[in-house]
Amino acid sequence: MRSENELIKLLNRDLNLLSFKKLRKQNISIRFENEELVSGLNYLKSQNYIHLATISCVDWIEDNQFELIYQLFSYEDKISLSVKTRINRKTSKFVTIKNLWGVAKYYERDIHDFFGIKFTGNDNMDELILENWNEIPPMRKDFKTRQYVDKKYDWRQYHGQE
Amino acid sequence: MNNKYESNKWQEVINWVQTRSLFMLHYCTGCGAIELPPTMTSRYDMSRFGIGPAATPRQADILLITGYLSTKTLRRVIYTYEQMQNPKFVMGFGSCTINGGMYWDSYNTIKQLDKYIPVDLYIAGCMPRPEAILEGFLKLKEKIETGSADGYKRYNKEYEKYKKNQEKVLGEVKRRQ
Amino acid sequence: MDKSKMTEMFFGPNHPGVPGNYGINYFYEGDTVVSAEPNPGHLHRGFEKLMEEREWIKNTPLVCRICVMEPDINEMVYAMGFEAIGKIDIPKRATYIRSIILELARIQAHIFSIGGNCGAIGLYTAMQWGVLTRDYILDLFEEITGGRVYHIYIRPGGVRHDIEDVTLQKILDLLNDLENNRMPEFQKLIFENPIAQKRWKNTAILNQEDALSLGVTGPALRATGLVHDVRKLMPYAAYEQVDFKVPSGQDGDAWTRLKLKKDEIFQSINIIRQLINNIPDGPVSLNLGNALKYKIPNGEAYVKIESSRGEYGYYIVSDGGLKPYRVHVRGTSTPLGLYGVESLLPGCRIEDVPIWAHSLGICPPEFDR
Numbered sequence: 016m017r018s019e020n021e022l023i024k025l026l027n028r029d030l031n032l033l034s035f036k037k038l039r040k041q042n043i044s045i046r047f048e049n050e051e052l053v054s055g056l057n058y059l060k061s062q063n064y065i066h067l068a069t070i071s072c073v074d075w076i077e078d079n080q081f082e083l084i085y086q087l088f089s090y091e092d093k094i095s096l097s098v099k100t101r102i103n104r105k106t107s108k109f110v111t112i113k114n115l116w117g118v119a120k121y122y123e124r125d126i127h128d129f130f131g132i133k134f135t136g137n138d139n140m141d142e143l144i145l146e147n148w149n150e151i152p153p154m155r156k157d158f159k160t161r162q163y164v165d166k167k168y169d170w171r172q173y174h175g176q177e
Numbered sequence: 178m179n180n181k182y183e184s185n186k187w188q189e190v191i192n193w194v195q196t197r198s199l200f201m202l203h204y205c206t207g208c209g210a211i212e213l214p215p216t217m218t219s220r221y222d223m224s225r226f227g228i229g230p231a232a233t234p235r236q237a238d239i240l241l242i243t244g245y246l247s248t249k250t251l252r253r254v255i256y257t258y259e260q261m262q263n264p265k266f267v268m269g270f271g272s273c274t275i276n277g278g279m280y281w282d283s284y285n286t287i288k289q290l291d292k293y294i295p296v297d298l299y300i301a302g303c304m305p306r307p308e309a310i311l312e313g314f315l316k317l318k319e320k321i322e323t324g325s326a327d328g329y330k331r332y333n334k335e336y337e338k339y340k341k342n343q344e345k346v347l348g349e350v351k352r353r354q
Numbered sequence: 355m356d357k358s359k360m361t362e363m364f365f366g367p368n369h370p371g372v373p374g375n376y377g378i379n380y381f382y383e384g385d386t387v388v389s390a391e392p393n394p395g396h397l398h399r400g401f402e403k404l405m406e407e408r409e410w411i412k413n414t415p416l417v418c419r420i421c422v423m424e425p426d427i428n429e430m431v432y433a434m435g436f437e438a439i440g441k442i443d444i445p446k447r448a449t450y451i452r453s454i455i456l457e458l459a460r461i462q463a464h465i466f467s468i469g470g471n472c473g474a475i476g477l478y479t480a481m482q483w484g485v486l487t488r489d490y491i492l493d494l495f496e497e498i499t500g501g502r503v504y505h506i507y508i509r510p511g512g513v514r515h516d517i518e519d520v521t522l523q524k525i526l527d528l529l530n531d532l533e534n535n536r537m538p539e540f541q542k543l544i545f546e547n548p549i550a551q552k553r554w555k556n557t558a559i560l561n562q563e564d565a566l567s568l569g570v571t572g573p574a575l576r577a578t579g580l581v582h583d584v585r586k587l588m589p590y591a592a593y594e595q596v597d598f599k600v601p602s603g604q605d606g607d608a609w610t611r612l613k614l615k616k617d618e619i620f621q622s623i624n625i626i627r628q629l630i631n632n633i634p635d636g637p638v639s640l641n642l643g644n645a646l647k648y649k650i651p652n653g654e655a656y657v658k659i660e661s662s663r664g665e666y667g668y669y670i671v672s673d674g675g676l677k678p679y680r681v682h683v684r685g686t687s688t689p690l691g692l693y694g695v696e697s698l699l700p701g702c703r704i705e706d707v708p709i710w711a712h713s714l715g716i717c718p719p720e721f722d723r
Contacts, residue, residue, distance in 0.1 A: 028241055037652070038653075038655065039438060039655075039718075042655070042656065044654070058562055065567075067569055068569060068656075068658075068667060068684055069684040069688070071669050071680075071682040073671055073679075073680045074680075076674070076684035078377070083449060086656055086667070086669065086684075090580075090587070093588065095588070095656060095658075097654075097656060102269070102511065116567065117568075117693060117697065118568050118569055118689045118692075118693040120693065121688075121692040121693050143395065143629055145395065145398070146249045146395065147347075147348055147669065153403060154402065154403060160282055160283070160284050160400075163284050167345075167346065168287065168288045168289075168346070169288070171275070171288065171289050176435055182356065202372055204367075204368045205374065205375060206375060207375075207397070208397075208419055208422045210422075211422050211474075211503060213504065215485060217484050218481075218482045218485045219486060220486055220489055232496065247396060247397065247399065249395055249396050249398070250375065250396045250397075253367060253368065253396075257368065279415075279419065280404070281415065282401055283398060283399050283400045283403075283404055284403070285398050286399055303504075304501070304503065
């Protein structure tokens with residue numbers, strides 16, 4: 016069982032990290048370049064980080080980038096590891112990891128539905144949760160909910176209100 | 178309904194018999210459905226009033242819309258409502274059917290149920306207690322007995338208006354019986 | 355795969371055998387399922403976008419509506435994420451009260467789930483008993499917090515108000531009644547019933563390598579032999595001060611999972627008794643200033659707790675402003691409800707599909723959000 020400092024030393028020695036940070040007890044975050052991410056995840060899976068909890072996405076509209084975060088966990092070290100990378104907002108393309116964890120197919124399909132990112136190698140990108148949606152993907156920061164709701168639905172009129 | 182039996186005595190007898198045996202469709206559409214099991218089982222017993230659950234819409238009288246409706250569910254509710262036989266009644270449950278409720282500024286839920294299918298009775302609350310649900314059912318029985326629960330007649334008369342509202346939100350709605 | 359010889363079935367949203375508003379479309383041949391695919395999205399309300407438009411304190415009544423069977427876990431994880439980014443330490447009495455509320459919520463969720471499983475095979479008496487016993491615990495919640503189903507009691511900085519000694523004594527009386535009078539009757543009717551045993555043994559099997567590669571946690575993973583529980587791996591609230599065991603099984607079928615739920619009810623009763631006997635005095639919440647102007651510094655956190663079905667986590671990002679920048683919800687049954695249907699259901703018989711869906715604990719509003 017390793018402590019947080021031993022794990023950081025091991026990763027610095029074996030992988031090509033851009034940056035790392037110890038957030039609090041039992042929680043560390045590391046960052047990769049786009050091309051190094053899949054081989055980094057492969058190495059971590061062989062070092063007992065076998066539990067993929069989820070894949071999240073954040074829209075940094077001022078930097079013009081999307082950020083993808085893979086949440087991993089190890090039952091032996093008891094450390095929760097967030098693996099991050101940033102991609103360009105205009106092209107919005109990345110590779111799939113469905114050969115390492117099969118369940119990642121559905122997490123990537125969900126991110127495509129809400130943010131519009133395409134994953135090459137994943138051939139089923141149909142709509143999962145929305146139906147017949149023909150505006151920009153709703154979780155992006157330039158989608159204004161209040162204007163959309165005022166245009167599409169009507170509010171109830173009460174007596175005494177015009 | 179058959180016009181021969183529109184005279185008062187026959188209609189009163191039919192209404193009296195109908196209020197004592199109502200079947201409710203068992204379709205949990207939203208988060209208000211968590212207070213239905215206590216109402217149906219032995220603590221706040223609902224079957225002492227003659228109300229019981231039915232599994233298919235072809236044999237049900239009441240459609241209970243428990244809570245909010247997303248646009249995906251609204252399409253299925255319209256198909257279900259058109260499959261039920263006349264006379265049929267709709268009850269709106271909770272504050273999300275009245276004016277949008279807690280999710281008033283969401284892009285995926287509807288704000289007023291009254292524009293898409295005709296409603297006979299609303300029950301207030303978020304979510305209503307089992308005692309409030311039972312009082313709602315007793316009020317519905319009074320309305321049926323006096324003949325003023327006529328949502329299904331309104332749907333037939335004003336069909337074009339309802340159809341226009343439904344297609345504004347959903348796009349194209351295929352009708353199949 | 356020749357689809358012209360198979361029949362398509364919509365085990366769809368309007369069905370009494372499915373746990374919630376959720377659909378599965380599958381092809382079957384003879385009696386066995388050949389291929390299946392999920393149909394989610396009927397309960398989507400757009401929570402993650404709504405949470406970005408409201409201030410930090412205004413999200414507290416909204417968050418508890420994500421999972422309807424157990425609303426307290428959502429309030430707890432949101433408060434934990436806020437306190438982790440802001441580096442806030444809450445008073446000790448508040449951690450004990452939070453643990454008591456979470457364990458009571460676990461007991462009522464397990465009782466409801468055992469009743470639902472019995473309803474799926476036709477044992478309707480046990481379903482009525484389950485709903486009735488859970489109602490007595492909801493009466494207790496109404497005395498403590500003011501509401502039967504949605505409590506809005508745990509918030510950033512502690513809990514809303516204090517519990518009196520009279521109420522703590524009522525909790526102990528109810529737990530005595532549950533352990534001595536009601537659980538033996540459940541034992542005789544359900545767990546010593548030869549017809550129910552024959553129906554549940556060797557049905558809906560989940561083995562260990564499938565469970566680990568999918569990311570399954572909770573009783574479904576502990577029924578295959580491993581003993582992993584977030585309360586022991588990453589302790590939170592007052593769980594380091596109490597002494598309890600984590601039960602586990604070997605076979606991985608529906609019978610083992612239901613027996614584990616019954617054992618966990620007894621362990622929870624034990625935990626609540628230890629907490630009430632050792633509860634300290636003091637304040638129950640911190641004063642963080644004007645509630646409409648809460649602010650925490652730049653940062654991020656991934657926090658998780660153990661709900662009655664497994665690991666439940668939130669990923670919160672803050673940019674130093676008055677509203678959250680991003681909140682991502684990871685429900686417990688996301689891997690099973692979406693990818694598990696495609697990879698684990700083929701090979702099952704048609705009459706066992708409701709047992710598969712109910713005993714693995716699939717709750718649709720968690721992954722629809």
